[in-house]
Amino acid sequence: MAFVEIKNLKKLFKNLVAADIDHLEIQEGEFVSFLGPSGCGKTTTLRCIAGIIEPDAGSVFVKGRDITRMPVYKRELGFVFQDYALFPHMTIFDNVAYGLRHHNVQKDDLHKKVSDALALVGLSGFEERYPHQLSGGQQQRIAFARSVVYEPDVLLLDEPLSNLDFKLRKAMRFELKRMQRQLKVTTIFVTHDQQEALSLSDRVVVMHQGRIEQVGTPVEVYENPASVFVADFIGSSNLIKGTVGEWDEQNGLCLVHIPHAAAVTIPSRKTLTKGEEISFIIKPEKIELHDTRESAYDVEGKVSGASYLGSAFNYEIDIGDLRLEALDSRVGYGKHYEIGDSVFVGLSPEGVRVLRK
Amino acid sequence: MNARIRSLLFKRTYLLFLAPPLLVVTIFLIFPLCILLQYSFRLSVPGQGMKMVFTLSNYMRFFTDAYYLNGLWITLGTGFVVVVITLLFAYPVAYFYAKTRLKHRGFLLVMLLSPFYTNIIIKIFGWMVLLGRQGIVNKLLVSFQLLDRPFEFLYSYIGVIIIMVYIHIPMMTLLLIGSIQNIRDSLIESARICGSRNFGVFRDIILPLSIPGILSGSIIVYTSVIAAFIIPLMVGGDWGKKFISVMMYTHMNVTQNWSFASAIAVILIITSLTMIVTSSKIIKSMKLGVLISEKFVR
Amino acid sequence: MKSSSGRSLLVASNVIVYAFLFLPLIIVVGISFSPSYQMGFPPAGLSLRWFKYIFDRTEFTDAFYVSVIVALFAAFFALIMGVLCSLALVRYKFRGKTIVENIFMMPIILPTVVTGVAMLQFFSIMGFYNFWIRLILGHIIITIPYTIRSISANLYGLSMSYEEASLVMGANYMQTFKNVLMPLIKPGIIAGALLAFIISFDNVTVSLFLIGAKTVTLPVRIMLYLDWQFDPSVAAISTILISLTVVGIIIAERIVGLANIMKVE
Numbered sequence: 060m061a062f063v064e065i066k067n068l069k070k071l072f073k074n075l076v077a078a079d080i081d082h083l084e085i086q087e088g089e090f091v092s093f094l095g096p097s098g099c100g101k102t103t104t105l106r107c108i109a110g111i112i113e114p115d116a117g118s119v120f121v122k123g124r125d126i127t128r129m130p131v132y133k134r135e136l137g138f139v140f141q142d143y144a145l146f147p148h149m150t151i152f153d154n155v156a157y158g159l160r161h162h163n164v165q166k167d168d169l170h171k172k173v174s175d176a177l178a179l180v181g182l183s184g185f186e187e188r189y190p191h192q193l194s195g196g197q198q199q200r201i202a203f204a205r206s207v208v209y210e211p212d213v214l215l216l217d218e219p220l221s222n223l224d225f226k227l228r229k230a231m232r233f234e235l236k237r238m239q240r241q242l243k244v245t246t247i248f249v250t251h252d253q254q255e256a257l258s259l260s261d262r263v264v265v266m267h268q269g270r271i272e273q274v275g276t277p278v279e280v281y282e283n284p285a286s287v288f289v290a291d292f293i294g295s296s297n298l299i300k301g302t303v304g305e306w307d308e309q310n311g312l313c314l315v316h317i318p319h320a321a322a323v324t325i326p327s328r329k330t331l332t333k334g335e336e337i338s339f340i341i342k343p344e345k346i347e348l349h350d351t352r353e354s355a356y357d358v359e360g361k362v363s364g365a366s367y368l369g370s371a372f373n374y375e376i377d378i379g380d381l382r383l384e385a386l387d388s389r390v391g392y393g394k395h396y397e398i399g400d401s402v403f404v405g406l407s408p409e410g411v412r413v414l415r416k
Numbered sequence: 417m418n419a420r421i422r423s424l425l426f427k428r429t430y431l432l433f434l435a436p437p438l439l440v441v442t443i444f445l446i447f448p449l450c451i452l453l454q455y456s457f458r459l460s461v462p463g464q465g466m467k468m469v470f471t472l473s474n475y476m477r478f479f480t481d482a483y484y485l486n487g488l489w490i491t492l493g494t495g496f497v498v499v500v501i502t503l504l505f506a507y508p509v510a511y512f513y514a515k516t517r518l519k520h521r522g523f524l525l526v527m528l529l530s531p532f533y534t535n536i537i538i539k540i541f542g543w544m545v546l547l548g549r550q551g552i553v554n555k556l557l558v559s560f561q562l563l564d565r566p567f568e569f570l571y572s573y574i575g576v577i578i579i580m581v582y583i584h585i586p587m588m589t590l591l592l593i594g595s596i597q598n599i600r601d602s603l604i605e606s607a608r609i610c611g612s613r614n615f616g617v618f619r620d621i622i623l624p625l626s627i628p629g630i631l632s633g634s635i636i637v638y639t640s641v642i643a644a645f646i647i648p649l650m651v652g653g654d655w656g657k658k659f660i661s662v663m664m665y666t667h668m669n670v671t672q673n674w675s676f677a678s679a680i681a682v683i684l685i686i687t688s689l690t691m692i693v694t695s696s697k698i699i700k701s702m703k704l705g706v707l708i709s710e711k712f713v714r
Numbered sequence: 715m716k717s718s719s720g721r722s723l724l725v726a727s728n729v730i731v732y733a734f735l736f737l738p739l740i741i742v743v744g745i746s747f748s749p750s751y752q753m754g755f756p757p758a759g760l761s762l763r764w765f766k767y768i769f770d771r772t773e774f775t776d777a778f779y780v781s782v783i784v785a786l787f788a789a790f791f792a793l794i795m796g797v798l799c800s801l802a803l804v805r806y807k808f809r810g811k812t813i814v815e816n817i818f819m820m821p822i823i824l825p826t827v828v829t830g831v832a833m834l835q836f837f838s839i840m841g842f843y844n845f846w847i848r849l850i851l852g853h854i855i856i857t858i859p860y861t862i863r864s865i866s867a868n869l870y871g872l873s874m875s876y877e878e879a880s881l882v883m884g885a886n887y888m889q890t891f892k893n894v895l896m897p898l899i900k901p902g903i904i905a906g907a908l909l910a911f912i913i914s915f916d917n918v919t920v921s922l923f924l925i926g927a928k929t930v931t932l933p934v935r936i937m938l939y940l941d942w943q944f945d946p947s948v949a950a951i952s953t954i955l956i957s958l959t960v961v962g963i964i965i966a967e968r969i970v971g972l973a974n975i976m977k978v979e
Contacts, residue, residue, distance in 0.1 A: 111605050131608040138609045144602035148624045157620070161611030209610070429887075430806035434814065437795035437858065441817060445829065445855050448836035452828070455835065505734070508727040516724075522967065529963050530956070531735045535916050537933045538952040541940065542738025545745060545753050545949075552741070552755055585735060614720050643825030646918050650937065661827045668831055668923075678835070681828045688825055 060123050062087040062245050063108075063213055068117035070103050076269040078103040080117070083264065083271065085213075085247065090239055092248045092256035095266035096292065101249045104266075105215050108247065109138050121212050132161070137206030137214040137244075141221060143198045145190035151177070151201055152186035158209040176208040179238060196227045203235070207242055214239075216248045220255060232258055253293050257281060265289050287338055287414055296340040297383045303335045313413070315339070320379035321358045323406055327413040338414045343386035345410025348374070348396065349403040357403040362396045372396075376404055455678035466675060474679035484680075487658040492687070494659075495641040498580045499634045502588045505581065507630075510592035511622070515604075532586035540650055543579045544570060571653025579647050584637045591636060595629020596622070628699045635695040639688040660684055739956055746949035753946065764950035774951055777935035781915050784846075784931060788853030789861075789910035795854070796861025796906050797899075803862070804869040805877075821856045829856065830923035837924070845926025852924045853914040860913055861906035868902025908966050 061084035068080040078100035085091050093101035107114045110131040118127040126134050137158075145154050155173045164172065177183050180200035190198055199219060206214060220228045220235075236259050239246050250256050256263050257277040265272045265280060265288075273285040284290035287298060301315035304322060313331055316322045325339055349357060363382070364375030371388040372395050383404065387395070396402055456474055459467040478484045513524055531539070546553050547569035554566035569575040599622060607617045645665065648656030656662055660680055667677035741755050748754075749761035768774045803815060821829055833852050842848065876898060880890040896903075918933045925934055932955075936948055 109605075109609060111608075130613075131605070132611045132613050134609070136609055138606060140602040140606055142600065142602055144600065144606040146603060146607075146621060146625075157607065157612070158610035161616070205606075205610070430802040430808055433798040433802035437799045437818065438814070440795060440851075441820075441855065441858065444833065444836070444851050445820060446817070448832035449824075449828075451835055451839065452832040505731050508724055509731050512724055512728045526960070526963055526967065527732055527735070530960050531739060533912055533916070533959050533963060534739060534956055535933050535936075535952075535959075536918060537936045537940075538742060538955060539738060541936070541948050541952060542742045544940070544944070545741055545755070546738055548753070550753065582734070582738070585731065639825070643827055645827040646937070650940070661825065664827065664831065668834070674835060677831060681825075681831050684825050685828055689823070692823060 061085060061120075062089070062122060063247075064120040065104070065108070066118050066120070068104065068107055068114050068119065070100075070107055070112065070114045070269075072103075076100075078107065078114070079269045080104060080271060083274070085245060085262075087245055088243045090236075090246045090248065090259060090261045092250055092260040092263045093266055094250055094253060094256040094263050094292075095272075096251055099266040100269035101251075101266050102217060103269075105217055105247060105249045108213070109136055109215055110134055135212045137209075137211035139199075139202045139206050139214070139216045139219045141218045143190075143202040143219075143222075145198055145201060145205070147190055149189075150186065151182070151188050151190070151193075154190065154201060155205045155208055158205060162209045164209070172208055176204040179207075179241070180204045180234075195223055196231060199223060199231060200234075203238065207238075207244060210244075212245065214244045214246045216246065218250055219248075220250070221252070228255075235259060257293075265292065267292075283412060284340065284414070287340075290340040290412070290414065294342055295384060296342050297346070298338060298340050299381065299383075300336070300338050303331045303333055303337060306331045306333055317379075317381055320381035323358055324356055325406060325411045325413065326408040329413055331413070339411055340414060341383075341406055341411050343373070343384045344371075344388065345407055346376075346383060346385040347405035347407055348376075348385060348387055349405055350394075352403050354405060356408070357405050360402055360404045362398055362400045362402060365396060365398055367395075376402060378404065452678045452681055455675050456682045458675045460673045460675040462672070474676045475683075477676065478679060478683060484660075484663065487660050487663055488683075490658045491642050491660045494577065494580070495638045497577060498584065498641045499638050501577070501581045502584045502637055503630065503634060505585050506588035506592055506633075509585070510589045510596055513589070514593045514596035515599075515622075528586050528589055532590065536583065536646055537650075539583060540579060540647060543575070543582065544651060547575050547578070570651050571655070573655055576648055576652050576656060579651060580641055580644060583647070584640065587640070588633050588637050591633035592626065592629050595626050595632075598629075599625045628702060631695055631699055635691055639691055643684060643688060742949045742952045743956060744949075745946050746953040748946045748949070751945050753944070753949075764946045765954075767947050768950050771947075773935060773939075774932070774947075777930050777932040780849075780929050781932040784849045784853055784929075785911045785914035787850045788857050788914040789907050791850075791854045792857040792861045792910045793903065793907050795858050796865050796910075797903065799858070799862045800865040800869050800899075800902075804866050805874070818862055819859050822859045826856070826917075826919040830920040833920070834923040843926075845924070845929040848924045848926070849921060849929055849931070852920045853917065856917060856920055857910035857913050860909040864906035864909060865899060865902040868899045868905075872898055904969055905966070908962070908969075912962070 063083075063085040065080050065083040067082070068078060069076070070078040093104060095101050103112065106112045108119050110126070110129065114127065118125050120126065121134070121136075146157070149157070152173055155176055156169055159169050159172055173186070174183060177185060180203055182197060182200055182204070185193070185197070185201075190201070193201065199222075202219065216235075220231055223231060232255060239259075248256070248259060257280075260277055262274060263277055263280045264274050267288050273280055273289045275283075275285075280289060281293055284293060284296075290296045291298060299315075299317060301317040301323075303313055304316045305314040307313065308330070311326050311328060312324055313327045314322055314324050315337065327339075331337065352359075358378055360376040360378040360383070362374055363377045366373045371386050374385045374387065374396060376383045376385055385404070455466070457470050457472065459469055459471050459473060461467055478488075509528075513521065513528075518524065545551055548554070549566045549568065551569075553569065554563070557563040558566060569578070603621055603625070604617055607621045612620060643661055644659065645661040648659040648662050649665065650656075652659065652662065657666065661684065664677045664680040664684070667673045667680065744755050745753055745757055746764055747760045747762070748757035749759040749763065752758060799818060803811065816823075830852070833848075833855070837843075837848050876894050877890055880894040881887070885893065915931075916933065917931075918937060921931045921934050922937075925931065930938070932951070936951060940948060
């Protein structure tokens with residue numbers, strides 16, 4: 060039996076489907092991210108699990124018991140809010156101890172647990188301060204400490220890093236992962252930032268319009284997106300539509316005619332039929348640029364935009380009516396192209412993924 | 417270009433804007449107040465007008481005569497009683513409005529604002545009808561045999577308190593709503609998730625965080641009550657005459673002792689200003705602090 | 715998700731308080747239809763005689779006109795003062811700003827009765843006996859804080875970039891004010907005007923000190939009437955005023971949203 064199980068969960072807001080989860084299982088100690096754009100239902104699902112909002116249908120199980128209709132305070136969960144929700148009128152100690160006091164922890168034990176939690180987040184000695192005396196990053200750590208100190212079954216994190224600035228966010232990402240590993244607490248993390256999701260999670264749940272689009276390890280979702288939406292959302296991808304011209308079943312190769320552009324040969328794991336309309340994606344960093352035709356896959360194009368990103372060059376390349384984005388990380392030793400240059404675009408087979416419509 | 421904007425926005429044009437209103441307020445409010453202050457140190461002689469001497473006798477008279485001192489205590493005490501009762505009525509109403517998801521909140525607000533903006537004389541008149549000897553309240557109390565004969569609510573302490581509480585409930589409620597609404601839902605939710613139950617959430621989170629609102633609302637109602645004038649004048653009877661504002665009115669219009677009336681006015685001003693300043697200091701010293709995340713409050 | 719007992723307690727207390735708030739208003743409206751001098755509730759029958767009575771007796775209709783005229787003038791001037799003041803207080807930095815702010819808020823902070831007494835003394839000393847102007851000036855002073863508040867709140871919420879953009883694009887300050895600022899602070903202006911009108915129309919305490927024999931405002935007229943007589947005619951006027959108040963609030967809600975007229979104190 061899975062540690063956390065969501066079955067047929069449904070929540071409507073004014074007849075609009077806010078969340079509709081057929082089935083999802085989370086294992087003990089796992090770090091799972093709900094990833095998607097705003098309004099995709101990730102926060103709604105999280106709040107249904109927490110009991111802050113009541114689902115219209117379906118159930119949530121934790122450790123095999125149905126918690127769907129259970130009052131919030133009986134659910135044994137931890138929740139880190141986007142705005143941290145530290146009680147402004149309580150000291151850090153009282154904030155962290157708040158949950159313990161409601162879990163019948165004895166006084167000596169309480170002090171020890173609070174100082175352990177503060178040590179875990181690296182803020183020992185902050186007991187007597189008030190939340191407003193802390194920086195954003197420190198408040199975030201306290202919010203984390205407060206939510207894990209009473210050892211909840213599941214830790215729920217609602218975009219906890221989104222209010223931090225870029226550098227701090229990156230540092231906190233590592234911190235968060237370290238602490239979660241140390242505590243081995245089952246964690247559900249809601250975010251709209253695919254980098255956070257990919258770097259933190261054991262598994263990523265990509266959501267769209269209230270539904271799950273794909274569940275998989277970060278590598279799976281990134282490398283092998285299940286749908287156009289996932290591909291587009293996870294990394295900026297080139298999405299190309301075309302018609303199957305030839306299908307070489309033995310080698311798994313397919314000649315695709317791209318309207319008003321070119322015909323390219325791409326590999327496909329799926330069986331295709333001639334004349335079928337397909338989409339395929341190729342990530343910008345998987346596009347190779349050559350001065351001359353180097354392989355049969357190469358197609359000629361023209362550079363229509365170029366910008367220097369520091370760690371790479373970012374190009375826009377026009378092949379007929381098709382515009383591709385390419386990322387060339389050969390900065391420093393490779394040459395770079397200018398707008399108007401002719402280039403040969405190599406769609407390296409391992410970078411291409413065919414998606415059905 | 418930038419310099420031009422700066423010059424337009426930050427030049428002394430503000431003086432041009434400020435001059436007319438400041439002039440009006442200075443002539444018609446500040447200057448009259450200065451005259452009032454000045455009068456409070458003069459001596460009114462009946463039939464002879466104002467004697468232009470400097471004297472503290474008006475203040476001496478107020479603070480040595482038991483009649484006036486008693487009036488001051490009655491006024492201050494009534495303020496306290498009214499604030500406490502009003503708070504007890506207003507808090508649940510404000511809480512219900514601020515923290516319950518309701519379909520018809522606009523309707524509730526109209527329900528609150530209608531009595532708030534109804535003219536005070538009309539409200540007093542309504543209570544005169546209700547509380548009079550032949551009024552509904554007395555009829556009900558007698559018919560349920562809670563009283564053997566009609567009680568004179570009007571022209572007594574009870575009537576004044578009832579009407580004052582009535583007048584100030586909408587005001588207090590509206591003042592509390594803001595401060596309760598400012599308590600972010602995530603604070604309440606996180607207390608619940610930490611294992612706190614309804615009453616615990618109220619005691620640990622909602623009540624302490626609404627204390628600044630309670631304090632500021634109370635002080636506004638308090639200053640309004642101690643300066644109240646129409647209610648004790650109309651329905652206070654002999655008892656209402658002990659209210660300091662009514663005393664001032666009597667000395668102004670009836671005995672024509674302007675200097676003594678002015679002294680009472682100054683005492684009234686000082687009393688309410690002291691209340692306001694002290695309470696705002698207390699609220700500031702409570703250091704409820706501004707959370708960094710408050711920027712992100714939805 | 716309150717526990718059911720806690721929630722029903724909350725709902726019950728709300729019902730009681732709202733009933734308490736509406737009780738006198740309902741009574742007043744009820745007895746205004748009384749066919750006799752009886753002030754009992756419910757009235758013995760239905761009649762409009764008291765409505766006819768108040769329109770027959772010019773003292774109430776005259777007082778109504780006085781109140782409306784005074785409130786219109788007061789609101790108009792207070793509005794102009796409010797716009798000027800808000801612009802200076804919100805858009806400029808200068809020394810002594812807090813003091814200036816507090817000066818304008820004085821009519822709210824000070825006991826109203828003191829404001830009335832001080833103005834009465836002042837006008838008497840000055841030998842100023844135009845009671846219309848006395849009343850209007852008094853009402854301007856007590857309504858200025860409200861217009862400043864509504865307009866300032868509106869201005870504070872408005873990014874300065876709009877004005878800057880307009881200036882950068884070559885509009886002068888007057889044009890910027892007229893074409894950019896004014897439309898943007900319209901909600902504040904409407905709310906301020908409404909509030910000023912209501913505050914002036916409802917005022918008794920200051921009016922009581924500033925009225926003349928022929929310039930008695932309606933609330934003061936009712937108050938003086940109640941000194942001598944106690945009959946349903948006052949209920950009839952009250953019914954009309956209560957209806958106007960409720961209609962006004964609903965209109966205000968439609969135009970500016972109730973959040974803007976909730977600023978009390």
